[in-house]
Amino acid sequence: MAGLPKSFTGWDVTPPEQRSREDLTGGAGMAELHESIARLLASRNQWRQAYHHLRSALDLMTSGESAPEPEQLRHEVNRLRRAHAEAREQSLRDSLTACYNRRYLDQRLEQLLAERSSADGGLAVALVDLDWFKRVNDTHGHLLGDRVLQRVVDLLQEALPDGAFCARYGGEEFVLVLPDVLPNSAVQVCESARQRVEQFPWSQLVPGLGVTISIGVAHERGACAGRGSAEQQLISADALLYAAKRAGRNAVAFRKGAEVRLAGAAAGRSRSSERKAAGY
Structure with a gap:
């Protein structure tokens, strides 16, 4: 999992294959697995897939009534959504005149x-x-x-x-x-x-x-x-x-x-x- 974006600093970046079985069981474990996959996909600029995995992680972490709201994850989902939208928009624009291509x-x-x-x-x-x-x-x-x-x-x-x-x-x-x-x-x-x-x-x-x-x-x-x-x-x-x-x-x-x-x-x-x- 080397070469992950700096925006993920502070998150647990241990690859899923190196974590214990207990860490990956239950909703929290599945959420972490989705996060890890999303980080890998984001490092490859695969924004759409990364977004869907982060969206799944967010849903898992907010499913419990007493679970705290994961603001950092929510912000990252929004960041990925914006990055994906911007990348798509740029792919449809002419680089010289900025009109559509x-x-x-x-x-x-x-x-x-x-x-x-x-x-x-x-x-x-x-x-x-x-x-x-x-x-x-x-x-x-x-x-x-x-x-x-x-x-x-x-x-x-x-x-x-x-x-x-x-x-x-x-x-x-x-x-x-x-x-x-x-x-x-x-x-x-x-x-x-x-x-x-x-x-x-x-x-x-x-x-x-x-x-x-x-x-x-x-x-x-x-x-x-x-x-x-x-x-x-x-x-x-x-x-x-x-x-x-x-x-x-x-x-x-x-x-x-x-x-x-x-x-x-x-x-x-x-x-x-x-x-x-x-x-x-």
């Missing part, structure tokens, strides 16, 4: 799609890409590029509705997941995010720097969302992102029926293109 996105998006019903407003998935980001890295270096990514994530998350979240999809691509929103509201959330990024004073980071984003917003209403897959909705959002980039970037593209449209000021670009195609 691809692992969380895949898990949560599948859950949300399975929960959709005809009574829901629907589910919107927006794929966000930084425009010309390679130029930022090539011109100013990757350290500044990292700062840009961090700031963009802050701006994306600034005014998300309840239940929505941002996740890093890969590289300079991010996903906004907006549950229980109507199509117009989803587009407005994304257009507001696009404006915040465009209007941020990037020159404060380095003179002459400008950053914009392009977004493709795919929306599925109610029960229709439940019949699709996370992959299908991401593919739809990716196709709309491509439409936004093809229209000149710094735009939000969405679908209105069978027609692809651009939001906000960028909407004039598509109308101009239509007039040119018609010969006006």
Whole structure:
């Protein structure tokens, strides 16, 4: 049992195999056995199993009416619970931007799609890409590029509705997941995010720097969302992102029926293109 955490100082650390039979009989003996196992598991960062053994030890030690409350054990159970929760949370976060990672996105998006019903407003998935980001890295270096990514994530998350979240999809691509929103509201959330990024004073980071984003917003209403897959909705959002980039970037593209449209000021670009195609 060598190498146990210092937080267990003051406890009986004698391995269970070295204790007498009398020590390990009855509720108290079983509680000590659970404690010993928990210490070993905690030293290996196996927090979930350690927590369950400490929980069992606590139950055994508080089962008697006259038994004193083991405050040290109770505190250790709570510490392990917090450590386990923190470790799980960190495993679902992107190390650079602190938004959620691809692992969380895949898990949560599948859950949300399975929960959709005809009574829901629907589910919107927006794929966000930084425009010309390679130029930022090539011109100013990757350290500044990292700062840009961090700031963009802050701006994306600034005014998300309840239940929505941002996740890093890969590289300079991010996903906004907006549950229980109507199509117009989803587009407005994304257009507001696009404006915040465009209007941020990037020159404060380095003179002459400008950053914009392009977004493709795919929306599925109610029960229709439940019949699709996370992959299908991401593919739809990716196709709309491509439409936004093809229209000149710094735009939000969405679908209105069978027609692809651009939001906000960028909407004039598509109308101009239509007039040119018609010969006006």
